[in-house]
Amino acid sequence: MVKFTYDPEKCVLPHDPDHLRPTVCLKCLDACPRSLIMFRPLREKGPNGAPVRYEIHMAFKSQADKYCPGCLKCVEVCPEKAIQIK
Amino acid sequence: MCDFCRKHAEKYGKWYLNPKGYSEELFYKLTLLDRILNRRPLREREMWKYSDAAWYPLPISKTLGLVDLAAKPLIGGLVRVIGNVIAVREHAGQVVPLEDAYRIVELSEKQALFPCMCKRLFKGDDEYKCLNFTPAPDFAEKHPRGWRVKWLEREEAKEKLEEFSEKGYVHAVFWWYGLPQVICVCNCDVRYCYAARPRLWYGIRKAYVKAEYVAEVDQDRCSGDIPRCGNCVARCQFGAITLTSKGASVDTYKCFGCGQCRFGCEEDAVRLVDRNTHPIAKGLW
Numbered sequence: 001m002v003k004f005t006y007d008p009e010k011c012v013l014p015h016d017p018d019h020l021r022p023t024v025c026l027k028c029l030d031a032c033p034r035s036l037i038m039f040r041p042l043r044e045k046g047p048n049g050a051p052v053r054y055e056i057h058m059a060f061k062s063q064a065d066k067y068c069p070g071c072l073k074c075v076e077v078c079p080e081k082a083i084q085i086k
Numbered sequence: 087m088c089d090f091c092r093k094h095a096e097k098y099g100k101w102y103l104n105p106k107g108y109s110e111e112l113f114y115k116l117t118l119l120d121r122i123l124n125r126r127p128l129r130e131r132e133m134w135k136y137s138d139a140a141w142y143p144l145p146i147s148k149t150l151g152l153v154d155l156a157a158k159p160l161i162g163g164l165v166r167v168i169g170n171v172i173a174v175r176e177h178a179g180q181v182v183p184l185e186d187a188y189r190i191v192e193l194s195e196k197q198a199l200f201p202c203m204c205k206r207l208f209k210g211d212d213e214y215k216c217l218n219f220t221p222a223p224d225f226a227e228k229h230p231r232g233w234r235v236k237w238l239e240r241e242e243a244k245e246k247l248e249e250f251s252e253k254g255y256v257h258a259v260f261w262w263y264g265l266p267q268v269i270c271v272c273n274c275d276v277r278y279c280y281a282a283r284p285r286l287w288y289g290i291r292k293a294y295v296k297a298e299y300v301a302e303v304d305q306d307r308c309s310g311d312i313p314r315c316g317n318c319v320a321r322c323q324f325g326a327i328t329l330t331s332k333g334a335s336v337d338t339y340k341c342f343g344c345g346q347c348r349f350g351c352e353e354d355a356v357r358l359v360d361r362n363t364h365p366i367a368k369g370l371w
Contacts, residue, residue: 019212020234026210035208035278040147049138049231059150059208062157063287 002068003086004037004058011082013039013054015046022054028074028083029056034067036060037074056083091180094266100298102182102259107266108194113221129263132176133222137229146207146280156288169290179260179272179281181297183345183358187247187257187271191217194268197243198223198235208278215250217243218270222262247271254321256282256344258294276323286324291371297343299358300367301326301336307355308333317350338366 013022021039028037038059041051058064074083091101098104106112113129120127126134152172156165182190191197197219201212214236218226226232238246247257255273258281262269276282285294309315310333318334319327326340327347334355336347348356361367 020231021206021212022210029208029210032208038207039210040207060154060283060287062154067287 002064005084007082010080027077031073031077101266104266107268133225137225137232153284170292173292178293179258180295181342194219196220197238204280215273299343304355307353318347321346321350
């Protein structure tokens with residue numbers, strides 16, 4: 001059973017108004033061979049209605065057993081050690 | 087052609103070749119309820135919401151939860167039925183070969199490139215490869231938090247499509263709040279595509295409908311030269327082609343009819359045939 005845990009305290013993804021999305025890091029997104037990891041905005045809204053910060057989560061969670069290869073590349077690549085896979 | 091697009095094809099053969107789908111008239115069509123409540127038409131309201139998606143990808147976040155439920159054992163079947171209905175009603179797509187993508191560009195008025203939303207969310211990278219037609223880019227420009235778009239000339243748009251085709255991307259035409267309104271031609275990499283994965287992984291079939299064509303290999307022409315060739319296998323994103331020493335063969339059940347395998351073939355052995363006349367592929371959408 002693949003369980004994806006993410007620590008938002010360690011990984012901070014601020015909003016970049018020039019690119020309209022987080023531009024820092026996002027190494028885990030690129031590392032995932034099945035593209036299961038994505039970012040999503042948190043509910044908190046700043047000026048102009050833009051999200052203040054984002055978080056990382058695993059999409060298609062119920063099928064993760066089938067499609068997550070368990071390669072742990074996302075864990076390896078994270079500089080803040082914010083991702084854990086159990 | 088399946089029922090839900092047959093009635094929009096009229097005399098043009100395919101729903102996406104119907105010029106009505108590119109008209110502003112259809113986009114701004116008011117229903118009786120809209121008139122009574124004195125509000126903007128549905129497509130415009132939804133487009134305005136979608137223009138915000140660059141900053142706040144709510145449409146994707148919302149549907150993600152629903153798609154994920156489709157894998158649950160008991161309610162999964164029901165969710166798939168609901169998912170299909172929502173896809174047809176709101177926003178979903180059909181694979182088209184390059185030639186048809188050219189014809190779509192000819193029919194459309196103005197073209198602009200958007201960054202691919204799927205690549206943005208799942209790879210954290212902005213690649214301008216989603217070819218949208220007016221009025222979608224106008225809304226994005228008007229919106230205070232809208233997408234950044236790149237306007238193209240018609241010829242440029244065709245060149246771009248050819249460039250994407252060379253990279254092996256699958257072209258797919260997407261409709262917007264009811265057929266036959268065409269909004270964009272996506273150039274998808276199926277590995278991170280948000281429309282193709284619900285189809286391939288969860289069986290929500292109408293989120294990403296197969297093309298009107300299916301690939302066929304001419305066995306006399308195919309060399310089947312395994313260590314040297316095999317471009318068709320490499321170019322097929324759906325894993326539909328197998329290559330043996332006797333030649334390549336297409337799994338008709340898996341083939342989406344995108345026609346990308348043709349461009350890798352040195353012997354010109356692969357061709358697209360009409361799905362409706364194919365004995366096996368007929369009715370497989």
